[in-house]
Structures are given as structure tokens and as C-alpha cells.
Amino acid sequence: MKFLRILAISSTVAAILLILGRLAGAGVAPVPEVFKDRFTLADAIARSRTEHRPVFLFATADWCGPCQVMKRTVLSEASIERQISRDFVPVYLNVDENQDVAAQFKIFSIPATIILWDGKLVAQMEGVVPHDSYEQWLLAAKEQALSDHPFLERASDEFKANLERAIEANRGKADSSEPSGPGREGPPAPPR
Numbered sequence: 001m002k003f004l005r006i007l008a009i010s011s012t013v014a015a016i017l018l019i020l021g022r023l024a025g026a027g028v029a030p031v032p033e034v035f036k037d038r039f040t041l042a043d044a045i046a047r048s049r050t051e052h053r054p055v056f057l058f059a060t061a062d063w064c065g066p067c068q069v070m071k072r073t074v075l076s077e078a079s080i081e082r083q084i085s086r087d088f089v090p091v092y093l094n095v096d097e098n099q100d101v102a103a104q105f106k107i108f109s110i111p112a113t114i115i116l117w118d119g120k121l122v123a124q125m126e127g128v129v130p131h132d133s134y135e136q137w138l139l140a141a142k143e144q145a146l147s148d149h150p151f152l153e154r155a156s157d158e159f160k161a162n163l164e165r166a167i168e169a170n171r172g173k174a175d176s177s178e179p180s181g182p183g184r185e186g187p188p189a190p191p192r
Contacts, residue, residue, distance in 0.1 A: 006108055028062045029071035034081040035092035041101055044089040045119045054145035055116040056088035056138075059107045061096050066128045067111040074134050083135065087142045088115070115141040117150045 035058070039047065044055045058075065060067035074080055084090050095102040095110060105114055105121060113134075115123040123141035125134075144150055 027068075029068040031092055032071055032075040032081065034075065034084045034090050037090070039089060039091050041091050041093070041098075044091045045116065048089045048116070049118070051089065052146075053087060053089050054122065054142060055091060055114075055119075056084050057091045057093055057105075057114040057116060059093045059095050059102065059105075059110050059112040059114065061094060061110055063096075064110050069128050070111045074129065074131050077131055080131065080135060080138075083138055087138070113137075115145055117145040120151055122150050 041055070041057065044057075047053075048055045058070075060071065075084075093101060095107060101107075105124075107114070109126040111128065112124060112126045113129075114121060122145045123137075125137055129137070
């Protein structure tokens with residue numbers, strides 16, 4: 001129910017922005033050249049796996065004024081287009097035509113730039129962002145996606161496994177005849 005309320009408010013705001021944009025003569029910006037391949041999200045995820053490049057998803061809508069600004073400026077700048085083409089598999093997502101994907105990634109504000117690895121969210125940025133900030137964010141998001149711990153779940157799972165190993169190692173020490181106390185190495189064994 002809360003999602004529907006947010007969607008209704010967003011739609012109302014969007015309609016107002018669309019009307020104001022049309023009155024100002026802004027209109028819908030063309031799709032930036034970097035999205036010329038028109039990958040679907042499923043195709044991009046598959047390609048991402050084979051090419052070992054994260055997915056770059058740009059969420060937008062025709063009625064969204066700030067989205068049109070991003071498309072006309074930052075996303076159409078040659079250096080940003082080169083960076084996206086080189087480092088990512090780009091996907092252009094119209095949220096009105098792909099509401100299921102927007103809901104899947106909890107896209108409530110657009111424009112939104114989302115970086116995915118193996119189909120999972122790695123990083124997300126919303127709103128109009130200046131060129132230099134966007135460029136730096138893309139570099140950081142790519143590094144995060146290609147790191148050993150791109151997702152919180154993986155980092156958390158590894159942390160749990162390491163913690164369990166440490167607990168088992170300490171249990172072994174506690175069970176042996178080694179003295180315990182301040183001179184012993186490692187944290188104290190947990191109570192049984």
C-alpha cells in the first residue's frame with residue numbers, strides 16, 4: 001500500500017514536471033549514444049558475466065525533467081560515454097515500460113544510476129550529478145563491483161565463516177591443556 005502511495009505521488013509530480021517541461025519547450029532528450037546496443041537487462045547480465053564487466057543501468061522516464069538533463073549533459077559527454085562503454089555493459093531502462101525491474105531494484109527516484117554485478121545491486125546513485133562527481137562515482141562503483149566483496153551478503157558470509165573458524169580454533173585451544181589467561185593468544189573461547 002505504501003508503494004502505491006509513493007507511486008501515486010511520484011506520478012503526480014511527474015505529470016506536473018512533464019507539463020512544465022513541455023511549456024518550457026524542453027521535450028524529451030534523445031537516448032544517449034552509449035545505449036545504442038539497446039540491451040535488455042537479462043542480455044546485459046549475461047554479457048556482463050562473459051565479458052567480466054558490471055552492468056550500468058540508467059533508470060529514466062520521458063516525463064522526468066532531471067532525467068532529460070542527465071541525458072542531454074553528463075550522459076552525452078564523450079569522456080563519460082567512453083568510460084561507460086569501456087567499463088560497463090550499459091542498459092537504458094524506462095521505468096514506465098519496465099515497472100517490474102523498477103520494483104525489483106526499489107527505484108523510487110529518477111534519474112537513477114545502478115551498478116549490478118551478477119544481477120545484484122552493488123551501487124546506486126539518484127538525481128542529476130555533475131560530470132566530475134559522476135566520473136569519480138563510476139570509477140569507485142566499478143572497483144567495488146570487481147572487488148572480492150562486491151555485496152554486503154558476500155562480505156557478511158565470509159565474515160561469518162572466518163568467525164566460525166576462529167571460534168573452533170579457540171575451542172581447540174581451550175580443550176587442550178594449555179594455560180588460559182592474559183598470556184594466551186587470540187580472543188577467549190566463547191562459553192559452551
